[in-house]
Amino acid sequence: xxxxxxxxxxxxxxxxxxxxxxxxxxxxxxxxxxxxxxxxxxxxxxxxxxxxxxxxxxxxxxxxxxxxxxxxxxxxxxxxxxxxxxxxxxxxxxxxxxxxxxxxxxxxxxxxxxxxxxxxxxxxxxxxxxxxxxxxxxxxxxxxxxxxxxxxxxxxxxxxxxxxxxxxxxxxxxxxxxxxxxxxxxxxxxxxxxxxxxxxxxxxxxxxxxxxxxxxxxxxxxxxxxxxxxxxxxxxxxxxxxxxxxxxxxxxxxxxxxxxxxxxxxxxxxxxxxxxxxxxxxxxxxxxxxxxxxxxxxxxxxxxxxxxxxxxxxxxxxxxxxxxxxxxxxxxxxxxxxxxxxxxxxxxxxxxxxxxxxxxxxxxxxxxxxxxxxxxxxxxxxxxxxxxxxxxxxxxxxxxxxxxxxxxxxxxxxxxxxxxxxxxxxxxxxxxxxxxxxxxxxxx
Amino acid sequence: xxxxxxxxxxxxxxxxxxxxxxxxxxxxxxxxxxxxxxxxxxxxxxxxxxxxxxxxxxxxxxxxxxxxxxxxxxxxxxxxxxxxxxxxxxxxxxxxxxxxxxxxxxxxxxxxxxxxxxxxxxxxxxxxxxxxxxxxxxxxxxxxxxxxxxxxxxxxxxxxxxxxxxxxxxxxxxxxxxxxxxxxxxxxxxxxxxxxxxxxxxxxxxxxxxxxxxxxxxxxxxxxxxxxxxxxxxxxxxxxxxxxxxxxxxxxxxxxxxxxxxxxxxxxxxxxxxxxxxxxxxxxxxxxxxxxxxxxxxxxxxxxxxxxxxxxxxx
Numbered sequence: 001x002x003x004x005x006x007x008x009x010x011x012x013x014x015x016x017x018x019x020x021x022x023x024x025x026x027x028x029x030x031x032x033x034x035x036x037x038x039x040x041x042x043x044x045x046x047x048x049x050x051x052x053x054x055x056x057x058x059x060x061x062x063x064x065x066x067x068x069x070x071x072x073x074x075x076x077x078x079x080x081x082x083x084x085x086x087x088x089x090x091x092x093x094x095x096x097x098x099x100x101x102x103x104x105x106x107x108x109x110x111x112x113x114x115x116x117x118x119x120x121x122x123x124x125x126x127x128x129x130x131x132x133x134x135x136x137x138x139x140x141x142x143x144x145x146x147x148x149x150x151x152x153x154x155x156x157x158x159x160x161x162x163x164x165x166x167x168x169x170x171x172x173x174x175x176x177x178x179x180x181x182x183x184x185x186x187x188x189x190x191x192x193x194x195x196x197x198x199x200x201x202x203x204x205x206x207x208x209x210x211x212x213x214x215x216x217x218x219x220x221x222x223x224x225x226x227x228x229x230x231x232x233x234x235x236x237x238x239x240x241x242x243x244x245x246x247x248x249x250x251x252x253x254x255x256x257x258x259x260x261x262x263x264x265x266x267x268x269x270x271x272x273x274x275x276x277x278x279x280x281x282x283x284x285x286x287x288x289x290x291x292x293x294x295x296x297x298x299x300x301x302x303x304x305x306x307x308x309x310x311x312x313x314x315x316x317x318x319x320x321x322x323x324x325x326x327x328x329x330x331x332x333x334x335x336x337x338x339x340x341x342x343x344x345x346x347x348x349x350x351x352x353x354x355x356x357x358x359x360x361x362x363x364x365x366x367x368x369x370x371x372x373x374x375x376x377x378x379x380x381x382x383x384x385x386x387x388x389x390x391x392x393x394x395x396x397x398x399x400x401x402x403x404x405x406x407x408x409x410x411x412x413x414x415x416x417x418x419x420x421x422x423x424x425x426x427x428x429x430x431x432x433x434x435x436x437x438x439x440x441x442x443x444x
Numbered sequence: 445x446x447x448x449x450x451x452x453x454x455x456x457x458x459x460x461x462x463x464x465x466x467x468x469x470x471x472x473x474x475x476x477x478x479x480x481x482x483x484x485x486x487x488x489x490x491x492x493x494x495x496x497x498x499x500x501x502x503x504x505x506x507x508x509x510x511x512x513x514x515x516x517x518x519x520x521x522x523x524x525x526x527x528x529x530x531x532x533x534x535x536x537x538x539x540x541x542x543x544x545x546x547x548x549x550x551x552x553x554x555x556x557x558x559x560x561x562x563x564x565x566x567x568x569x570x571x572x573x574x575x576x577x578x579x580x581x582x583x584x585x586x587x588x589x590x591x592x593x594x595x596x597x598x599x600x601x602x603x604x605x606x607x608x609x610x611x612x613x614x615x616x617x618x619x620x621x622x623x624x625x626x627x628x629x630x631x632x633x634x635x636x637x638x639x640x641x642x643x644x645x646x647x648x649x650x651x652x653x654x655x656x657x658x659x660x661x662x663x664x665x666x667x668x669x670x671x672x673x674x675x676x677x678x679x680x681x682x683x684x685x686x687x688x689x690x691x692x693x694x695x696x697x698x699x700x701x702x703x704x705x706x707x708x709x710x711x712x713x714x715x716x717x718x719x720x721x722x723x724x725x726x727x728x729x730x731x732x733x734x735x736x737x738x739x740x741x742x743x744x745x746x747x748x749x750x751x752x753x754x755x756x757x758x759x
Contacts, residue, residue, distance in 0.1 A: 008756065011460075013456075013458050013460075014458070092452070168458060240756065240757070244756075250756060250757040251756075251757050252757040252758065252759070253755050253756070253757050253758055255757070322450065323450070323451050324450060324451045324452075324453075324457060325450055326455075326457050330455070330456060330457040330458045331455060331456045331457070331458060332455050332456070333455060333457065334455070335450070335451060335452040335453055335454075335455075335457060336450065336452070337450050337452045339450075351457075353457060357457065357458065358451060360463075361463040361464075361465070364464055364517075364520070364561070364562065365559075365560060365561060365562030365563060366562050367464055367561060367562045367699045367700055368562065368699050368700050368701075368702070368704050368744075369467070369655075369699040369704070370657070370699070370703075370704030370705070370709075371654075373704050373705060373706075373753065374706075376753075377756065378755065378756040379753040379754055379755045379756045379758070380753075380755070381704070381705070381748070381752065381753070383704060384748075401755060404755060404756070407455075409455050409456030412455075412456050412459065413456050413458060413459055413460055414460050414462075415459075416460075416462050416463050416464045416466070416467055417463075417464055417562070418459065418463065420453075420454055422454055422455055422456065423454035426454070
């Protein structure tokens with residue numbers, strides 16, 4: 001069987017998946033206070049649809065928006081709304097949150113009976129996915145209902161399920177593939193139907209042989225879906241890179257996967273879509289890998305809105321002195337300062353790093369070693385973006401294609417001068433977006 | 445749970461252990477074989493040259509950086525490597541004060557005054573090797589002054605012969621070392637030209653450790669070989685002598701002063717190769733290879749711009 005990968009750039013960070021690989025998914029109880037942000041996705045934030053003092057059911061909608069690119073938010077527990085206020089989230093920003101005190105009954109909101117998705121029209125399925133508040137669970141948190149509604153002039157022929165999980169430390173997708181292989185195949189068929197595709201692919205990196213074997217044995221001689229073995233290389237699980245690996249098609253700069261007839265969904269997202277369509281659930285739980293310097297690392301099924309501190313307590317607390325706590329994977333995740341921030345729909349992991357992982361070397365000037373250029377999967381020259389961004393010359397950073405960077409961090413990972421290249425790109429993007437916004441305003 | 449002093453920095457939170465200091469250490473390691481061969485042939489002269497160049501380079505950095513309001517950076521070993529490379533560029537008969545002036549110019553002017561490591565336009569070691577030659581009249585008083593005082597430093601009576609390239613100039617191989625001599629060990633020319641094998645070993649080590657790309661040395665060596673073959677000028681001798689390998693593996697590949705793109709590096713190597721052949725065909729200054737690299741150094745940024753990689757998904 002051939003092994004697929006993207007052709008340009010890439011790095012091989014240490015994987016560190018052993019502590020949680022193959023560990024079963026364990027459900028944890030709700031925390032005494034649940035904090036549900038009203039904006040957990042790319043797109044317009046939600047308005048609260050409940051008021052302080054209201055009693056809510058688990059799974060009940062508590063926030064919604066009229067905007068096309070948005071996703072409603074649901075209560076993860078039954079309980080009482082204690083406050084609707086600004087709280088800090090993992091990015092460090094203050095976001096309006098619904099704070100809920102769970103009760104002892106944990107009542108579910110009324111659910112629809114099991115449905116046969118094959119009897120539903122694509123538009124009905126899209127509407128269900130929208131109402132269920134499903135967003136990409138791999139980290140980007142883009143509303144799934146938007147993704148499965150590609151423009152009419154861009155037919156989709158291939159659905160790719162992203163089981164690469166190329167971020168070090170994380171194993172939540174692996175755990176899901178091992179726990180629910182039949183459901184994942186079912187979810188793939190559902191997605192194929194919704195977008196009218198012909199083929200489905202489940203891309204898995206070779207470091208998850210158990211998942212590959214299990215799914216491949218179930219898909220032997222399947223006419224529609226196959227497992228694609230992917231090389232262990234970061235960022236194999238990045239959308240454009242995975243499409244390149246699986247289909248050998250390149251999404252043009254600034255375009256979406258539909259441009260080349262592809263739809264990519266992460267394992268967790270695909271399963272959440274199936275659950276919503278077949279069982280009428282809303283997205284209020286997800287699997288989170290809690291690992292690194294904690295006493296009992298594992299894959300936890302966590303209610304969205306649970307403070308990170310509760311997850312760490314449930315894993316036996318810190319093992320040793322924590323230096324950094326990261327939400328998401330260590331390559332693209334966010335270091336948090338306040339352990340009270342809640343798990344969101346897009347939170348794939350809580351990785352605790354000890355001080356040994358901290359940067360021992362100071363940031364130096366760019367020595368032009370060219371390693372960032374070699375490893376950039378997008379064909380960029382991060383060295384140039386970094387130098388210009390450092391001087392506030394964001395127009396030049398734009399000329400060096402800062403907007404085409406998806407912030408995988410491969411450049412900063414290899415940089416011997418330890419330059420904060422991802423940060424430089426983020427600042428450039430912010431300034432460039434701001435400039436374009438001002439230009440549009442000046443025109444109108 | 446607040447107040448644990450958690451560190452908050454932008455991603456990625458994992459970084460490769462390799463830092464600039466590790467790379468410099470590896471360059472130094474790669475220079476050990478050729479340096480040992482030079483010590484063997486030239487004995488104390490080579491050792492003194494090495495100590496003078498490395499010492500002067502390090503001292504210059506210690507003195508100059510605070511003057512420019514910069515923090516010390518001795519830890520990254522950049523000055524050590526510059527001094528070391530400079531020592532290998534000199535012949536064992538070079539006057540000691542030339543070596544010291546070279547080291548001061550290399551670190552003080554070519555590196556620190558240009559803004560420090562990363563901002564220099566010229567390879568510091570080659571700058572230190574070549575500029576004292578160009579500016580020789582400025583320094584012509586130093587020799588007589590020193591020899592008139594009691595402060596003397598004999599650097600004579602070394603086992604050193606005419607450089608192989610000088611012998612080739614007459615287009616006559618009589619008396620010139622054989623390729624096998626040049627490949628293994630031959631005491632002619634500069635400290636860093638005594639053994640092609642030792643240089644190749646060092647170069648391969650740096651490629652293995654992924655500090656340098658094969659493109660620059662390959663472009664340079666192949667160009668010199670092919671052009672001299674066409675011109676009928678003993679290609680094997682040309683490649684194995686005159687500091688070509690030293691420059692190909694250790695000078696032209698200097699991170700800061702070479703292009704960063706793959707194609708750019710190939711072009712850079714080829715261009716240096718062409719210049720080397722021009723220098724050697726139309727006169728053979730002992731600094732021909734050095735001049736060739738220095739001439740190309742300032743074009744590195746421009747070559748980068750001309751050879752920008754294709755964007756992912758770009759037609």
